Amino acid sequence: MNNPTLDLIMSHSSIRQFKSDPLPVTLVETIISAAQQASSSSNLQTYSVIATTDDESRGKLADLCSNQKHIRTAPLFLTWCADLARLQHVCQMGNYIQNAEYLENFLIAAVDASIAAQTAALAAESLGLGICFIGSIRNNPREVINLLGLPPLVFPITGMTIGWPKGESKIRPRLPLQAILHWEKYDPSPYEKALVEYDQTMQQTGIYKNRQVPTPNRDGDMENYGWLEHTARRVSQVVRPGLRKEIENQGFALK
Ligand SMILES: Cc1cc2nc3c(=O)[nH]c(=O)nc-3n(C[C@H](O)[C@H](O)[C@H](O)COP(=O)(O)O)c2cc1C
Structure with missing residues (x-):
């Protein structure tokens, strides 16, 4: 069975080499609008995305993300964040207090952010762009939070490089x-x-x-x-052992 959507999905491969051409703002907005149409838990839309195009900021992000070269060379870096801060405003407007103390609250937002990110990835790929997720955005969360000005109850879940692909890339087979x-x-x-x-x-x-x-x-x-x-x-290796503390420091109690 195949159709253009399945063909697009099946041709995915992460891109780590990019041309330097910038992406027009309208193109970025199209991609993020498509991501917004993804399913979201109770339609709460508990995520935000920070678009970084500035060379110096991308350089700093690269330094914070294991010095990955493609973060410097891709014209756009997206930081997908779990975001319960916007719901604070919603509650204040209605004179409620948000109860965001549980692990479930963080999970809802992290899942929402991940689904939106993957939807953006597909939208970008459908336009001929290449993408690569960047989990290393969680290597130094405090520095990323400061660099991007993330308020309490906003936490970086994954980064993503986006740009026009340079050279060929191989499709990676998956498990049977x-x-x-x-x-x-x-x-x-x-x-x-x-x-x-x-x-x-x-x-x-x-x-x-x-x-x-x-x-x-x-x-x-x-x-x-x-x-x-x-x-x-x-x-078999220990990965980001300090992460829980950083998530808690950002206002998520994870009870
Ligand atoms: C949440 C997440 C984090 C990732 N982090 C990185 C990363 O920091 N650097 C990188 O080069 N690739 C990263 N990747 C890409 C994976 O390595 C890649 O998707 C996987 O090897 C499968 O290859 P493919 O996407 O080319 O099919 C990440 C992927 C995901 C889903």
Whole structure:
């Protein structure tokens, strides 16, 4: 089965090399308007997005996000934020007090922001642009919050580089469907076969050549380095251990 929307979705690959041409404001507004039409929990629309085009600010963001080069070279950087601050205004206008103390409140906003971001990604790709999500926006949240002037109850969830693609990019195969799709009940029995099969597929793409995750005691296993080894190394590491504190400092109690 295929149609133009499915073809677009299936041709996605993250773009990390961009031409320097700026994006017209109307184009950016079109992309964000499309993102706004995404589903949103109870239509609360608990997200905001900061568009950064200024060279110096993108340079600072790159420094804060593991010095990723494409943040400097992409003409536009979007920071998608969970945002409960706007609802403070809504409550004040009606003389209510927002109850935003629970983990659920943060999750609602983080999910809303993520869905909007992915919708923007598809909109941008439909216009011939390339995008790459930037999770490293959560590496130094306090500095990002200060740089972008985010008020309490607004927290960066993901960044996104956007621009006109330069050069070719490869589509990355995904896990076999049976590793993801469960009918009626969760069933892990196809995992082993699917994972080994996927590892072989990914090894053939050469994606992991020369980019092994350094891990103590395991650097001798390079010849079999594929998705399985890469992923196991990746998830055996501690990631952003201070994040909870930063989210709490920004006014989300996460009870
Ligand atoms: C939430 C999220 C955060 C990501 N963060 C980064 C990042 O910081 N840097 C980067 O180069 N790619 C990042 N990516 C892109 C993924 O590496 C990429 O989507 C994945 O490897 C699959 O490749 P594809 O998008 O080309 O199909 C991120 C993707 C997501 C969804």
